[in-house]
Amino acid sequence: MPGTPPNANSLPPPGGVRSTPFLRLWAGSTASGLATWALPFVLGLAVLEGALTAMQLGLVLAARTTGFLAAMPVSGVLADRFARRGVVLYASLLAAMGIPVLLLMLGSTSPSAPALMMLGAAIAGMGQGACRPAYQALVPLVVGRDGLQAANAAMSISVRVTALLGPTLATALAVTVSARATLAVIIVMWLASAFLPPRPAEPPRTGAARLTGSGFPADFADGFREAGRHPWFIAGLAALTTVICLGYSVTGVILPIVSRDRTGGAALLVAATTAYTFGALLGALLTARWRPRHQGWSALAGLALYCLVPFSLLADLPLVVPLAAFLLAGVGIELFNVPWFTATQREVPPERLARVTSIDFLFSYGLAPLGLAAIAPAAEAFGIAPVLAVCGTACLLAPLVAMLPRSSRGFTSRPARG
Numbered sequence: 545m546p547g548t549p550p551n552a553n554s555l556p557p558p559g560g561v562r563s564t565p566f567l568r569l570w571a572g573s574t575a576s577g578l579a580t581w582a583l584p585f586v587l588g589l590a591v592l593e594g595a596l597t598a599m600q601l602g603l604v605l606a607a608r609t610t611g612f613l614a615a616m617p618v619s620g621v622l623a624d625r626f627a628r629r630g631v632v633l634y635a636s637l638l639a640a641m642g643i644p645v646l647l648l649m650l651g652s653t654s655p656s657a658p659a660l661m662m663l664g665a666a667i668a669g670m671g672q673g674a675c676r677p678a679y680q681a682l683v684p685l686v687v688g689r690d691g692l693q694a695a696n697a698a699m700s701i702s703v704r705v706t707a708l709l710g711p712t713l714a715t716a717l718a719v720t721v722s723a724r725a726t727l728a729v730i731i732v733m734w735l736a737s738a739f740l741p742p743r744p745a746e747p748p749r750t751g752a753a754r755l756t757g758s759g760f761p762a763d764f765a766d767g768f769r770e771a772g773r774h775p776w777f778i779a780g781l782a783a784l785t786t787v788i789c790l791g792y793s794v795t796g797v798i799l800p801i802v803s804r805d806r807t808g809g810a811a812l813l814v815a816a817t818t819a820y821t822f823g824a825l826l827g828a829l830l831t832a833r834w835r836p837r838h839q840g841w842s843a844l845a846g847l848a849l850y851c852l853v854p855f856s857l858l859a860d861l862p863l864v865v866p867l868a869a870f871l872l873a874g875v876g877i878e879l880f881n882v883p884w885f886t887a888t889q890r891e892v893p894p895e896r897l898a899r900v901t902s903i904d905f906l907f908s909y910g911l912a913p914l915g916l917a918a919i920a921p922a923a924e925a926f927g928i929a930p931v932l933a934v935c936g937t938a939c940l941l942a943p944l945v946a947m948l949p950r951s952s953r954g955f956t957s958r959p960a961r962g
Contacts (some may be wrong), residue, residue: 561694565686565742570698572740573679576636577706579733580672582714583608586730587646588725589714595651600658604646607662611669613910619674620902621763623681624895629743631678631898636738639671640731647727675737677902684743684889684897697832700878706826723827767899774891776840776955777900779946781886783847784908786942790935791850791873793915794857795820798928802857812863817869823874830875831882839883840955841947846879848943854936858929887955 561570584605590596593672596604615635623631645664648766649657662871679699685697717726771777795817803812827846834841856869923931 553729561687561691563687565744566691566695566698568740568742569679569682569686570702572632572737573699574674574706575733576639576679576737577674577703578709578713579639579730579737581706582726582730582733583643583668583694585714586723586726589719589726590650593723595723600661603658604661608665608669608672609913611666612673613869613906615670615673616677616902616906616910617764617899618760620677620767620899621760622674623678623898624767625763627746628678628681628685628898629741629746630674631737632682632741635671635674635678636734637671638674639668640734640738642666642668643727643731643734647724647731650724650727664698671734672904676905677898678884679741680889680901681894681898682741682744683885684894684907685746686742689890692889693835693882694832694885696882697828697878699885700828700831700881701825701898704821704828704878708818708821721794728774733936764899767896767903770892770896771900771903771932774951774957775949776951777888777891777959779949779952780840780844780955781904781907783844783942783946784880785911786885786902787847787850787939788908788912789915790919791853791939792912794854794921794932796916797919798857798923798932801923801928806860807863812866814867815863819867820870820874823871823876823879826871827875827876827878828882831878838953840887840952842956843880843883844943844946844952846876848940849873849876849879851936851940854932854939858932858936891956 587596587601587604591598591601591674619631619635642664645667646661649661649664654660683695683699684692714726714730717729771781799816800810800813803810803816806812852869853866853873856866888900889897919931919935946952
């Protein structure tokens with residue numbers, strides 16, 4: 545029945561996070577994460593080598609982001625209508641296909657080189673975007689219903705480790721060898737993402753023939769209707785989008801300026817980013833076992849902790865204050881992320897899960913560039929302090945407002961058992 549949450553029989557018996565199939569899924573996801581995080585850093589180092597100009601770098605990264613966002617809704621529909629393992633395979637191969645174009649055109653003086661590099665970056669971005677919903681939809685098929693929270697915590701740890709190590713390893717390899725050699729390693733990472741994950745039993749697909757003509761818009765609209773059946777999801781997504789759009793913009797744009805003005809360099813920027821990553825790792829480890837009574841409220845309270853980041857930068861405080869704020873924000877973001885993904889996988893019917901997940905990524909990360917583009921002009925027009933105050937207040941209020949729907953208490957639309 546449409547809108548009915550999947551019951552226990554709709555998922556396979558739990559395999560656990562220590563099972564070989566999940567370890568293979570985790571390894572494939574980690575490989576895709578390393579490849580995704582490493583690419584912009586490698587291209588940045590290519591600028592230092594003189595193989596790429598700063599303007600070309602901007603165009604290439606913009607093309608990658610465009611491909612990422614364009615592929616997200618398409619992959620959500622495909623992963624719901626066809627085998628999710630197949631979507632991961634072909635999306636990873638697509639991402640790998642875009643890298644050789646960058647590799648061949650890097651440093652080329654051909655007039656067509658910039659356009660071809662943008663094409664390669666767009667193809668790579670499409671593969672990256674197509675992987676995300678399919679990987680998320682594979683988790684319940686591999687571990688079963690009872691293993692979802694621990695599995696999502698492990699996947700979050702993978703994300704944080706790759707975010708920490710990906711740029712570092714890519715930089716070390718590029719400096720030791722070359723940017724071109726590192727691009728070749730990224731191809732290998734995408735091949736690992738393509739072939740490492742297991743092939744779990746998947747529910748039979750019906751209606752694949754609808755993916756022609758007006759079928760895709762109808763299928764994607766069906767994903768929006770499914771999302772609308774869950775008030776906690778709409779409220780939580782609005783809060784998450786606000787925090788990413790405004791809070792992450794503070795980290796990406798304002799923090800480097802504050803670091804330069806207060807420490808004379810990148811000391812605060814590096815220390816705060818490291819504190820945030822370690823906080824996120826702690827949060828993911830905590831959520832692997834912690835089951836609060838009102839999990840939705842606890843998750844949204846964790847999300848609200850991100851307000852500490854802009855507030856901690858308002859005044860010239862001792863370095864320990866912003867570092868503690870970033871650490872707590874990192875813990876809080878995983879206190880939100882893990883229950884959020886788990887609830888989505890639990891509450892949304894399997895045949896619509898990938899589409900709803902793609903809607904999640906499309907809004908939460910797809911609107912982030914708007915915040916990044918607007919925050920610098922706003923800071924220049926009104927000053928850094930007022931912008932920080934507005935962003936901090938929004939990051940606090942948005943999760944609190946998201947707590948208002950009754951279903952937000954437990955991230956479930958099902959009646960509580962008395």
